Amino acid sequence: MSLIARDISKSYGAQQVLDQVDLSLDRGEIVGLLGRNGAGKSTLLKIIAGINRPDDGELKVGDSTVGYMSERNPLYPHMYVTEYLTWVADMRSIKDVKSRVAWAVERVGLSDVKGKKINQLSKGYKQRVGLAATLLSDPDIIILDEPINGLDPIQITQYRALVKSIASDKIIILSSHLIQEIEALCDRVLLLKNGKIEEDRMLQRSQGGNSYTIILELNDGLDRSQLENLDGVVAVSSLGAHRYKLDVDAAEDIRTTIFDEVVRQGLKIIEMKKEQSSLQQIFQ
């Protein structure tokens, strides 16, 4: 199972939104699509989902099925949650609709509200209904456009766990404005800028949800293994002339801990500065 796009271009009037976009994704990948507003993220996702057609280029998904949850998450507000999911299942010609709907309701945590009308639900629950509808047919490729909009921190954590749990045999593409979200979930990030993929890089998945870099300049050489053992330090690399780069993944600022360790090694700090993660630097 793979997804291959070649030279995808799309314009709206005189505005070129996508300009010869190439990408190739494989099973098991969680891919983050990052870009500013108007970069063409939603347009690219809609083309992959088969909602809109490209002006040029080709898209190959083989026999793979595609599930798409739009940024707007359109739902029929007057329908009941179970009624809506049953209707979506009927439309997708899913066999054994009842048990599949029950599975989706359970999977995304809608059991408490399954008997309610959609217009009575909070934004977070509506997002879950959209996600449940996307998962109903067990698609091979799942596209989530800004999926955490409106979710509270607990719901975001639950949603991340859910996405990770279903990712092993699927291709998941998600777009977000939040770099932390991409860092926390994705194996790979695509940066879309002016309709082109500006960056395509693999990511080390964040554990704490807050990645940053510390640049350290000392008066002498450092025992790097001691620093690498500190909580939150992912990697230490030398920049030459007693300068080091520390990749950190920690919820809090660990510069005081680093300071203590450097002092313990009998060294003096000439400079210590915290920088945004490399992804943030790319994004800016």
Added chain:
Amino acid sequence: MKALIIKEFKDYWSNSFGLISVAVLLLLAFLFLWVFPDSNYMSYGLAEGDLYFQFFSYLLLFAVPAYTVGFLANEYRFGTEELLRSLQIDWRTALLAKFVAALLVLLMILVLSSTHLFVVYQLNLTSSTIPFAQIIGSYIGLVAVGACYIAISLMVTSFVQQTTASFVISVFVCFMLFSGFSLLSDLPVFQGGLDFWLERLSLSYHADQIGRGILRLSSIVYFIALVTWSIWLSSFRLNTKEV
């Protein structure tokens, strides 16, 4: 398709608009046919179905666009066009489902309003037999006219997203088709030339023919072509539209 039709039909009744609009429609029919002077059966003087069918031809001219534009306008309002596309439902199927659901609403209105006819024929002192053939013919004509109104309203709404504007334009187009062409054919400039064709372009001409028990192939082709063309044009428009 069946699931779509059921959803559309249930959607109509799921909010107060559906029930209230049908109730208002039936109340209006009662007032015009039995209460308001000049338009009621007592002034008409004949206990026959003609007044009922004439009145409903014009009432549906407003009522059908009023409720039909909502079938498509709600998709724009809720942004669910995107949902339909993501479910790989093509617009032709979606429009046919909406057409059938709107037609079922029309049939319900006509069934509920048929009590007027029943009462009228109970008041008929000159004849004890009810002219079923004539009534059925008139009902077929009315349903055919209503079906055209539905298809035209869907077509207009596919081009004009603003609900009020699409309602006004739908009423105008329906009126032109129902009796506009017929009225134009009376203009001296068309006499002895285009008047024949203009007359035959009007819905009222074909509905009258069916009501009188004259079922011509041209009338059947006219109604089917009008509905099919309107649905096709709507589907073409919506399929080429970006969401």
